[in-house]
Amino acid sequence: MTPHVQRRPGLDLLRIAAAALVFFQHSYSAAGRDDLIDLGEFRVGRIGTALFFALAGFLAAASARPPYRWFTDRVKTLFPAYWVVTVIAFLMAGISGTRQFDIWQVICQMAGLGFFTHHETMINVVTWFITPLLLMYAGALVARMIEPRWVACCILSVFVAMALLEPDAEPIVECHTVTFFAAFLAGGLRHERQRIALFAGSALAAVTAVTGLQGEFRYTAVALCAFGCSFWVCRRCAPAERFTAIAYEWFLVHGLAIAVVTRISHRWELFLPMGLAASLLAAFMVRSIVSRLRCAVPGLLRRMEHLLSLMIPGSRSPAVTRPAFSVPVCPQQDTHLTAPSAPNRPPAQIE
Numbered sequence: 001m002t003p004h005v006q007r008r009p010g011l012d013l014l015r016i017a018a019a020a021l022v023f024f025q026h027s028y029s030a031a032g033r034d035d036l037i038d039l040g041e042f043r044v045g046r047i048g049t050a051l052f053f054a055l056a057g058f059l060a061a062a063s064a065r066p067p068y069r070w071f072t073d074r075v076k077t078l079f080p081a082y083w084v085v086t087v088i089a090f091l092m093a094g095i096s097g098t099r100q101f102d103i104w105q106v107i108c109q110m111a112g113l114g115f116f117t118h119h120e121t122m123i124n125v126v127t128w129f130i131t132p133l134l135l136m137y138a139g140a141l142v143a144r145m146i147e148p149r150w151v152a153c154c155i156l157s158v159f160v161a162m163a164l165l166e167p168d169a170e171p172i173v174e175c176h177t178v179t180f181f182a183a184f185l186a187g188g189l190r191h192e193r194q195r196i197a198l199f200a201g202s203a204l205a206a207v208t209a210v211t212g213l214q215g216e217f218r219y220t221a222v223a224l225c226a227f228g229c230s231f232w233v234c235r236r237c238a239p240a241e242r243f244t245a246i247a248y249e250w251f252l253v254h255g256l257a258i259a260v261v262t263r264i265s266h267r268w269e270l271f272l273p274m275g276l277a278a279s280l281l282a283a284f285m286v287r288s289i290v291s292r293l294r295c296a297v298p299g300l301l302r303r304m305e306h307l308l309s310l311m312i313p314g315s316r317s318p319a320v321t322r323p324a325f326s327v328p329v330c331p332q333q334d335t336h337l338t339a340p341s342a343p344n345r346p347p348a349q350i351e
Helices: 010-029 042-060 069-096 102-111 125-145 148-164 171-189 191-210 217-230 238-264 268-311
Strands: none
Touching: 010 238, 010 268, 042 102, 042 125, 042 217, 069 102, 069 125, 069 238, 069 268, 125 148, 125 191, 125 217, 125 238, 148 171, 148 238, 171 191, 191 217, 191 238, 238 268
């Protein structure tokens, strides 16, 4: 599988469309207007979730980074913002007294295991996706380290079989896993073949859904088809690109923002605009907090090392010399200092 890393404007539009569908469903569900969230046989929020998993799978295969480094980068990206939002969610639940929880639930959710251990009682339930997404990333890591195409096909076949064995149930996680690895397979192909693979996968999923073998595959069909169509978009959209920078943080906090809005206002017509404004503001705040923490942690570790060297005689290595006035550098802000000779490459799609 040959990775192709380049910025595609269609993916930014796809991401913002997926967020809009998810937010629309959650806002009107909170308002008790479930009659507005169904579009024929489709629930709009599930379409958006399927689009997010398709994006994650495609970008997992398209990344040019070595497999293990890619995986560790993904984990480092996912957990800090997730921890910040989860701590805030537990504080809100504890202060308001609306939800009961114990220390075991706090530990499980902070570890990203809440979907398996407390599926029915999760705090900030919209973060359920962390658990299956981590497992999908682990599967993608194994595939990229061994033989991407064959391993991904094996994983895809297993989850297709699991979904087909429950035709009357709603195996949502199994179907999202199929969406992830179908997009993963397409992402590893040459550019001219990616769209063909996505449309072929969409057609197969649609046939499976229409024939009644597994109705949940209709979301896979829509997501892969929309993904293929996004390749025709060539014009960049500045608002979509700006949203891409905070899309993950927004997805984590939008449920909390909606919960706050429902307490402030009882008019369901206002839930959508007020919730959107609150969630975007909260996403920017979370991103700012995480950025500050990323800069503060290395400096804190250096200070701890210095204190230990003063407390423990002989712990400081005489071979290491430091300038008299050293200024801590934040890796995120000054990454160009560590790789001045990097070749010119097209801007990478944000993963």
